[in-house]
Amino acid sequence: MRANNIIGIIYSNAYDYSLSELTSLRAMSSVPFCSRYRFIDFPLSNFVNCGISKVGIVTKSNYQSLMDHVGNGKAWDLSRKREGLYILPPFHSGVSSENRGRLESLIGIKDFLAASKEEYVLFSDCNIICNYDLKKLFDFHTKKNADITIVYKHGTVPKLRDVMALEHGEDGKISAITTPNENDVADYSTNIILIRKSLLERLINEAVSLHFQSFTMGIIQRNVEKLNMYALECEGFFETVDSLQSYFDVSMKLLDPKNMKLLFDKEHPIYTKDRDDMPAIYGLGSSVHNSLIADGCVIDGTVENSIIFRGARIAKGAHVKNCIIMQNSYISENVKLDCIITDKNVVVKPNNNLAGALTYPVYIGKGITI
Amino acid sequence: MARKKECIAMLLAGGQGSRLGILTKQIAKPAVPYGGKYRIIDFPLSNCVNSGIDTVGVLTQYQPLELNDYIGNGEPWDLDRSNGGVHILSPYQQIEGTQWYKGTANAIFQNINFIDRYDPEYVVVLSGDHIYKMDYSKMLQFHKEKEAACTIAMLEVEWEEASRFGLMFVDESGRITDFEEKPKNPRSNKASMGVYMFTWETLRKYLLEDEANENSSNDFGKDVIPAMHAAGERLFAFPFDGYWKDVGTIDSLWESNLDLLNPRVNLDLTDNDWKIYARNTGAPPHYVSPDALVQNSLVAEGCMIEGKVDFSILFANVTVEKGAVIEDSIIMPGTTVKSGTKVQYAIVAENAVIEENSVVGKRPEEMENLDDWGVAVVGSGITIKSGATVLPKEQVDADREVK
Numbered sequence: 001m002r003a004n005n006i007i008g009i010i011y012s013n014a015y016d017y018s019l020s021e022l023t024s025l026r027a028m029s030s031v032p033f034c035s036r037y038r039f040i041d042f043p044l045s046n047f048v049n050c051g052i053s054k055v056g057i058v059t060k061s062n063y064q065s066l067m068d069h070v071g072n073g074k075a076w077d078l079s080r081k082r083e084g085l086y087i088l089p090p091f092h093s094g095v096s097s098e099n100r101g102r103l104e105s106l107i108g109i110k111d112f113l114a115a116s117k118e119e120y121v122l123f124s125d126c127n128i129i130c131n132y133d134l135k136k137l138f139d140f141h142t143k144k145n146a147d148i149t150i151v152y153k154h155g156t157v158p159k160l161r162d163v164m165a166l167e168h169g170e171d172g173k174i175s176a177i178t179t180p181n182e183n184d185v186a187d188y189s190t191n192i193i194l195i196r197k198s199l200l201e202r203l204i205n206e207a208v209s210l211h212f213q214s215f216t217m218g219i220i221q222r223n224v225e226k227l228n229m230y231a232l233e234c235e236g237f238f239e240t241v242d243s244l245q246s247y248f249d250v251s252m253k254l255l256d257p258k259n260m261k262l263l264f265d266k267e268h269p270i271y272t273k274d275r276d277d278m279p280a281i282y283g284l285g286s287s288v289h290n291s292l293i294a295d296g297c298v299i300d301g302t303v304e305n306s307i308i309f310r311g312a313r314i315a316k317g318a319h320v321k322n323c324i325i326m327q328n329s330y331i332s333e334n335v336k337l338d339c340i341i342t343d344k345n346v347v348v349k350p351n352n353n354l355a356g357a358l359t360y361p362v363y364i365g366k367g368i369t370i
Numbered sequence: 371m372a373r374k375k376e377c378i379a380m381l382l383a384g385g386q387g388s389r390l391g392i393l394t395k396q397i398a399k400p401a402v403p404y405g406g407k408y409r410i411i412d413f414p415l416s417n418c419v420n421s422g423i424d425t426v427g428v429l430t431q432y433q434p435l436e437l438n439d440y441i442g443n444g445e446p447w448d449l450d451r452s453n454g455g456v457h458i459l460s461p462y463q464q465i466e467g468t469q470w471y472k473g474t475a476n477a478i479f480q481n482i483n484f485i486d487r488y489d490p491e492y493v494v495v496l497s498g499d500h501i502y503k504m505d506y507s508k509m510l511q512f513h514k515e516k517e518a519a520c521t522i523a524m525l526e527v528e529w530e531e532a533s534r535f536g537l538m539f540v541d542e543s544g545r546i547t548d549f550e551e552k553p554k555n556p557r558s559n560k561a562s563m564g565v566y567m568f569t570w571e572t573l574r575k576y577l578l579e580d581e582a583n584e585n586s587s588n589d590f591g592k593d594v595i596p597a598m599h600a601a602g603e604r605l606f607a608f609p610f611d612g613y614w615k616d617v618g619t620i621d622s623l624w625e626s627n628l629d630l631l632n633p634r635v636n637l638d639l640t641d642n643d644w645k646i647y648a649r650n651t652g653a654p655p656h657y658v659s660p661d662a663l664v665q666n667s668l669v670a671e672g673c674m675i676e677g678k679v680d681f682s683i684l685f686a687n688v689t690v691e692k693g694a695v696i697e698d699s700i701i702m703p704g705t706t707v708k709s710g711t712k713v714q715y716a717i718v719a720e721n722a723v724i725e726e727n728s729v730v731g732k733r734p735e736e737m738e739n740l741d742d743w744g745v746a747v748v749g750s751g752i753t754i755k756s757g758a759t760v761l762p763k764e765q766v767d768a769d770r771e772v773k
Contacts, residue, residue: 034654034655035654035655036654036655036671074445255657257657257659257674260654260657263654264653264654269652270654271652272652274446274650274652276645276646276647276648276650277640278405278406278407278639278640278646278668279405279406279407279668279669279670279671279683279684279685280656280668280669280670281631281640281667281668282664282665282666282667282668282669282679283665283666284665284666285665286664286665287663287665288658288662288664289658289659289660289661289662290658290659290660291657291658292654292655292656292657293655293656293657293658293669294655294656294671295407295670295671296640298640307655308655
């Protein structure tokens with residue numbers, strides 16, 4: 001399978017509700033992550049690293065910051081004369097409702113799909129943090145002569161709507177798809193799905209004519225017995241974000257250099273928009289332990305077990321522990337923070353003392369001054 | 371035909387930079403890394419684009435591979451333009467034969483055709499080996515107000531240092547009355563910064579004359595500007611009072627890097643209104659381990675620090691293992707410093723490996739004879755084997771075994 005024969009489709013708003021704090025002002029896809037990235041950098045880079053050269057980003061709402069971030073796709077080498085990056089804004093066909101699901105979004109991009117000459121479509125969501133070699137998926141799909149291949153992860157199912165649990169044999173052939181209960185341990189779908197475009201178009205038409213509302217039901221579940229569906233297990237660092245707590249936990253996992261190495265594999269880099277900041281400045285008396293620090297930070301205080309984003313400043317005497325401090329936030333003199341997530345441009349004035357718990361991080365919204 | 375431009379820049383980037391020793395063995399001086407993520411040439415290029423100059427000719431000659439690669443299409447500096455943009459200008463074959471750039475003026479002379487395509491009123495000639503932030507548009511404004519033929523950017527230097535520079539004597543109106551090139555006993559402390567704004571029509575005439583003169587060394591400072599002065603052209607000095615440093619030697623390169631750590635030095639690279647752009651490496655954030663100690667330093671993305679780093683500059687993707695100590699040093703991209711190793715007062719070039727328990731450089735306080743002290747330099751891609759020593763002032767350009 002030629003990678004340039006595949007269109008990548010990213011759902012930029014999928015599961016926005018599960019991370020409502022961080023997505024109140026942005027789409028899931030542009031949630032800041034790991035000092036210098038946004039969620040969408042991961043699917044985009046995974047696509048590009050395996051050779052996909054056409055990517056459509058399906059948007060629904062609040063996609064201003066997403067558009068600002070991806071721009072013309074230059075950072076991912078997707079600013080091209082042929083193919084490249086397509087932002088697909090909501091398309092009102094007259095039948096669309098407020099609560100647009102995946103199926104409805106797909107109907108909205110029917111013309112885009114029809115006009116594409118690529119043979120396959122690969123779907124991905126944005127709340128999945130991984131560095132995944134998709135070539136393995138293509139090879140598997142070809143070898144099994146599959147109609148649809150779904151990448152799954154074994155573990156406790158995420159607390160999201162419409163999660164599919166896959167029942168499959170050792171060879172990966174899916175025999176049944178069920179809806180798991182909360183806290184079940186199962187082989188659940190990561191929503192990375194590969195399908196032939198012509199088949200997808202046919203299934204969409206069928207689902208529409210039969211008045212199906214949901215993608216999982218109308219396209220996938222309904223056809224388990226009719227089609228050749230296969231399941232392939234994910235590899236490496238592969239985490240799903242389904243809540244603020246899991247955002248915090250997945251972030252903190254990256255303080256383990258082993259996980260960093262897996263996620264930021266030098267052969268498969270994760271690309272993001274440049275900011276042209278100068279390197280981080282460590283002042284006299286700064287003390288940093290077990291932390292990730294981006295360019296543009298100025299650190300004069302103490303930082304422990306934390307993730308500091310570009311342009312954040314930690315003043316003298318401040319003590320930041322178990323925190324995620326996003327872009328351009330300013331933590332003033334003698335502030336103590338423990339288990340706090342500050343969004344962009346937060347200012348914490350001197351001598352404040354704020355704490356959450358490792359099992360309950362406290363979120364401070366964008367631009368708030370405390 | 372390109373559209374007309376009011377002012378274009380010509381950036382002299384062909385010098386070998388032999389005083390930088392092994393650091394410029396395989397790269398031209400303007401491509402030498404600086405400040406944790408930049409290369410020297412990022413400063414003039416960013417100054418150009420921030421000053422509204424969108425057409426830059428970069429004159430390359432010595433070891434151009436890495437420099438050409440780095441500049442590419444100019445995209446990191448927003449110089450990928452359909453009209454203008456950055457152009458690499460190397461010496462080329464002509465009907466009369468092939469000529470290397472014989473001197474700074476000859477390099478511009480050989481590219482008269484390039485400049486004429488844009489039919490500019492003014493040409494600013496820059497050099498690729500200085501660290502400074504400067505608004506050339508203010509200099510152009512000054513040049514126009516004075517109706518000058520040539521305006522030279524001028525910096526007041528310390529008297530004791532004045533003898534290292536080309537000096538100028540200036541009257542009350544700012545007009546240059548005389549020059550003095552690196553005199554033993556300086557009578558002026560107004561030094562030329564190597565930034566020249568010319569009225570193109572005038573410069574063009576002098577370049578042709580200079581080329582016809584067989585006795586000329588075809589250099590701006592030595593030939594063209596003195597000739598203009600002798601002919602009574604209006605030469606003015608444009609005063610500049612920010613940070614400016616010629617990083618032409620190992621010592622000045624080392625000093626200028628560490629100036630970034632000195633809060634009293636007037637070179638703010640965090641200023642969003644005058645960013646210095648660079649080609650980014652796209653590395654993940656840097657990681658500082660639980661046992662690491664980092665102070666007074668600049669650390670770029672992609673580094674992995676488990677040892678001690680004090681008063682140093684770490685470029686992208688540097689690894690400092692547990693128990694390693696780096697002090698007063700500059701570690702260029704991709705280098706690994708293994709455990710138990712001490713690096714002090716040193717410059718370690720790109721992708722070097724300093725193995726376990728070795729010693730690179732020494733503190734001046736620990737020297738018996740201060741005359742033997744200097745910054746130690748490890749060349750690019752070199753391995754310093756476990757337990758080996760690199761003495762102060764030494765430059766290592768072959769793998770070093772234990773003696």
